Amino acid sequence: MIAAAAPCCGGYPLGAQTLEGAALIAAAEGHVEAFRARAERHDRDGSFPFQNFEDLRASGVMAAAVPREQGGLGVSSLRDLMVAISRIGRGDAATAIAANMHIAGGAVIVRMMRRAQAQGDVETAAALTDLLVKVGREGVVLCFPTTEPGTDLASPACELTPTEGGYLLNGLKIFATISPAAHLFFPSVRIPKDGGGYLTGTVMIPRGAPGMVIEDNWDALGMRASGSNAVRFVDCFVPAAMLFGVRDNYAKIGRGFADFALIANLPLISAFLGIAEAARELAAATVTGQRKGPSAKLLGDRIPIQMLVAEIDIDIAVCRALIDRLGTIADAFLQRYPENDAPIDEATFLMKEVQCMKYVVNRKAIDAVDRAMIVCGGAAYMNGHPLSRLYRDARAGPFMQPFAPYEGLEYIGKVALGRGPALDR
Numbered sequence: 001m002i003a004a005a006a007p008c009c010g011g012y013p014l015g016a017q018t019l020e021g022a023a024l025i026a027a028a029e030g031h032v033e034a035f036r037a038r039a040e041r042h043d044r045d046g047s048f049p050f051q052n053f054e055d056l057r058a059s060g061v062m063a064a065a066v067p068r069e070q071g072g073l074g075v076s077s078l079r080d081l082m083v084a085i086s087r088i089g090r091g092d093a094a095t096a097i098a099a100n101m102h103i104a105g106g107a108v109i110v111r112m113m114r115r116a117q118a119q120g121d122v123e124t125a126a127a128l129t130d131l132l133v134k135v136g137r138e139g140v141v142l143c144f145p146t147t148e149p150g151t152d153l154a155s156p157a158c159e160l161t162p163t164e165g166g167y168l169l170n171g172l173k174i175f176a177t178i179s180p181a182a183h184l185f186f187p188s189v190r191i192p193k194d195g196g197g198y199l200t201g202t203v204m205i206p207r208g209a210p211g212m213v214i215e216d217n218w219d220a221l222g223m224r225a226s227g228s229n230a231v232r233f234v235d236c237f238v239p240a241a242m243l244f245g246v247r248d249n250y251a252k253i254g255r256g257f258a259d260f261a262l263i264a265n266l267p268l269i270s271a272f273l274g275i276a277e278a279a280r281e282l283a284a285a286t287v288t289g290q291r292k293g294p295s296a297k298l299l300g301d302r303i304p305i306q307m308l309v310a311e312i313d314i315d316i317a318v319c320r321a322l323i324d325r326l327g328t329i330a331d332a333f334l335q336r337y338p339e340n341d342a343p344i345d346e347a348t349f350l351m352k353e354v355q356c357m358k359y360v361v362n363r364k365a366i367d368a369v370d371r372a373m374i375v376c377g378g379a380a381y382m383n384g385h386p387l388s389r390l391y392r393d394a395r396a397g398p399f400m401q402p403f404a405p406y407e408g409l410e411y412i413g414k415v416a417l418g419r420g421p422a423l424d425r
Helices: 019-029 032-045 050-059 078-091 093-118 122-138 257-287 303-336 344-381 386-394 405-416
Strands: 159-163 166-176 188-192 198-203 212-215 229-239 243-247
Touching (some): 032 078, 032 093, 078 093, 078 303, 093 122, 093 257, 093 386, 159 198, 166 188, 257 303, 257 344, 257 386, 303 344, 344 405
Antiparallel strands (some): 159 166, 166 229, 188 198, 198 243, 212 229
């Protein structure tokens, strides 16, 4: 039985459900203050926090999902990964989302390895095991660029063309988070089918491969230290053995998509809880230590301030409840289907629930930071105030995959009304 987390951040924060998860969350919490101290400089410069990732590697967080026999922490609970990423988000949300790109990718590889083992695919299982050893013991960093301009996750435009010994890859990926530190890249691709249409897959490309260019062009409103550069591929050679997970599901949000979306996106969404919790602590510290007006009354003693703080705590409670619920559901879902894809209807309905969570957590995080700024007053509007960074970071959430906000609502509504998951695009 894992002990409940001690009260902080306006209530009882989410704790671990497994012993391995408890160790991970404790390690993540140990980095918060150092990351917070570095965040302002990296945000202002738009620079990548390499030291943060050295720290995460040294504490074992970067190998969180890697089994112990391959040198990792052996965390198998997706819910516990979600909580750990939210803790990192308290210190620096840009580091949290960049770390998640790598950590969740490792969890996906573990799942692929175990599925290959169960299906007797010895060659694939051995290759994936070797890759996990590189992550767990050698500190190799992974990047999974999937986003492209003008399309969506289910319909990659980066295309493989057959050539002698493998393929040539051409296309552009954007939002390749953690790219400054990554050693291996796993872009999603499409492969033309005989007779028309496409298959989808993922390829592995080492940093510095001929034909791959990492463009140092990340300059955004928020998440400025996430290293989410574009990556361009021009006749980049991919050996045939470096193509994985080929599926006949181009432009379909369905079978097989739920595994990736759960493992990658649920911890990503959870980073925004960390933003809200950090904003709440800043607001509470301000109003319990600052006096204002002719009476020099403590801000925390004023009823309107108390009401704003109450609304922040309500926002955070809602986020925690949804993260706890979806994390528990996701763990059960992944345990039910360790070797095969889930039934399409079940996967689709679970994706609807994930989108409900994403919509609410993203909005509540923005609301919580906005209220904290009101509580702290005009000082919070200055670039040097931490809430300025937290507000800009929080605004990134709704734009993150797999759906734009209006598409997320469309998806939720269509599935809820039994109209299927296909969007009008």
